[in-house]
Amino acid sequence: MSTIIIADLRAKDSVTNKDTVAGGYGSRFRADSAITHFAKHMRRVFLNLPSIHVGYLAAIFASAGHNVNITRDDRPVNGDLALVLTSLVDYKHERAWGEAARARGLRVGFFGAPATHLPELFNGAGDFIISGEPEAAALRLAAGEDLRGLVLSPAINDLDTLPFPRWDLIRTRRFAHTNFTGLSLKRAFPMLTSRSCPEHCTYCPHRITASFRARSVASVVAEMAELEALYPGCHIKIRDPLFTLDRERCFQIAEAIRARGLRITFECETRMDDLDEKLIRAMHAAGLREISFGVETPDPETLRRVARRFIPPEHMRKMVALCWELGIATVGFYVIGFLQDTEKSIEGLIRFACELDTTYANFKILTPYPGTPQYKQLKPLIFETDWEKFDGYTLTFNHPVLTPKRARLMLGMAFSRYIARPSQVVNWLGLHRYSRHPLVQRADGWTWRKQDYLDRSWLAQRKVTA
Numbered sequence: 001m002s003t004i005i006i007a008d009l010r011a012k013d014s015v016t017n018k019d020t021v022a023g024g025y026g027s028r029f030r031a032d033s034a035i036t037h038f039a040k041h042m043r044r045v046f047l048n049l050p051s052i053h054v055g056y057l058a059a060i061f062a063s064a065g066h067n068v069n070i071t072r073d074d075r076p077v078n079g080d081l082a083l084v085l086t087s088l089v090d091y092k093h094e095r096a097w098g099e100a101a102r103a104r105g106l107r108v109g110f111f112g113a114p115a116t117h118l119p120e121l122f123n124g125a126g127d128f129i130i131s132g133e134p135e136a137a138a139l140r141l142a143a144g145e146d147l148r149g150l151v152l153s154p155a156i157n158d159l160d161t162l163p164f165p166r167w168d169l170i171r172t173r174r175f176a177h178t179n180f181t182g183l184s185l186k187r188a189f190p191m192l193t194s195r196s197c198p199e200h201c202t203y204c205p206h207r208i209t210a211s212f213r214a215r216s217v218a219s220v221v222a223e224m225a226e227l228e229a230l231y232p233g234c235h236i237k238i239r240d241p242l243f244t245l246d247r248e249r250c251f252q253i254a255e256a257i258r259a260r261g262l263r264i265t266f267e268c269e270t271r272m273d274d275l276d277e278k279l280i281r282a283m284h285a286a287g288l289r290e291i292s293f294g295v296e297t298p299d300p301e302t303l304r305r306v307a308r309r310f311i312p313p314e315h316m317r318k319m320v321a322l323c324w325e326l327g328i329a330t331v332g333f334y335v336i337g338f339l340q341d342t343e344k345s346i347e348g349l350i351r352f353a354c355e356l357d358t359t360y361a362n363f364k365i366l367t368p369y370p371g372t373p374q375y376k377q378l379k380p381l382i383f384e385t386d387w388e389k390f391d392g393y394t395l396t397f398n399h400p401v402l403t404p405k406r407a408r409l410m411l412g413m414a415f416s417r418y419i420a421r422p423s424q425v426v427n428w429l430g431l432h433r434y435s436r437h438p439l440v441q442r443a444d445g446w447t448w449r450k451q452d453y454l455d456r457s458w459l460a461q462r463k464v465t466a
């Protein structure tokens with residue numbers, strides 16, 4: 001029996017999400033205005049979840065009879081073997097942690113998307129680097145194999161064969177989460193009911209490590225039941241990139257949750273064109289309380305160029321309205337900095353996001369992630385050499401129109417225009433039925449003009465850069 005340390009390190013100076021965010025490359029949210037500081041603190045408190053692969057690895061080692069110790073900070077921990085979850089946005093910290101652990105006599109390995117697609121970042125810092133989804137390599141380690149160098153870890157095709165993540169081995173009281181239907185914190189856990197995505201969006205890192213696989217309905221609902229037994233009334237954040245791909249499977253999961261009387265709530269991420277009223281109502285009856293979905297940009301031509309199917313805005317509006325009616329929060333994702341974007345078109349995107357009326361929106365700057373077709377396309381334009389800047393909020397390539405500074409200004413504009421609207425305040429007070437009232441709409445228009453006035457010093461320079 002060995003003692004296994006799994007390091008899921010917390011970044012020091014910002015809010016960092018690793019694991020399944022940006023396909024495992026992670027994102028780092030830095031604030032540079034009053035509004036984004038507010039958004040940063042909200043994220044730190046309300047979107048604080050353990051990393052899912054840490055839960056899986058803990059389960060594999062524990063079921064092989066090893067002691068498992070999960071650490072999130074830099075205090076030295078002793079053991080026999082340390083596995084470090086890697087991210088692009090905090091890799092220097094993770095590398096330094098691995099080097100320090102190795103100097104204390106531990107064997108050290110790195111796993112995660114950067115270890116898979118940019119293993120050279122961790123060369124010399126550990127004994128081995130796992131390339132691929134980590135579970136197959138973890139099974140070999142748990143059986144006592146001594147791994148060295150670059151270790152290929154093939155994706156496990158039958159996901160039902162994996163043990164359920166062992167959240168009881170993690171100090172879960174340190175984690176809390178809320179969905180946007182209320183500000184009360186709940187014990188929440190991530191879950192993967194499927195992995196990867198069969199779509200072909202050229203910028204997406206979720207689909208580059210392995211091909212799409214889904215768990216059976218029985219396995220998914222058994223994990224939910226186990227979570228509910230351990231943590232009654234918990235919330236489950238389904239981290240599949242495309243949860244509702246198989247409509248029939250979703251109906252069956254919803255039906256099984258109800259049949260077993262599970263008192264959980266859950267949220268999922270998906271494409272809006274995979275949703276319809278019947279499916280949303282069925283999932284809501286089973287506990288669905290939040291849906292996140294990518295809009296990316298409202299421009300069909302830009303979407304076509306990145307191989308993303310266009311979703312009619314009318315359909316999205318209809319689904320969002322239904323979610324408001326049922327009390328399901330909605331979160332829209334948007335991308336700033338496609339090659340076709342101008343500051344004018346980005347302003348159109350911000351107006352579209354405000355008008356779509358989701359509960360919340362997240363804006364990011366297009367980031368060419370290694371391993372994606374977009375990375376190959378943009379490689380000649382990439383000027384950024386510090387991989388930690390590939391954080392989803394920094395322009396890393398020469399854009400035809402935007403400079404890095406203007407991209408940050410447009411990103412700040414997106415967050416402040418979206419968050420600081422009277423109708424948004426009305427929504428967050430739980431009074432959505434009034435948010436479309438003509439008076440509130442007029443107040444929105446006034447606020448937009450006021451913000452134009454406050455931003456006039458840099459907006460006036462638009463002609464220079466456009």
Ligand code: SF4
Nearest residue numbers: 197199201204206241
């Ligand atoms: S649908 Fe979403 S998860 Fe799938 S490839 Fe496109 S962006 Fe990625």
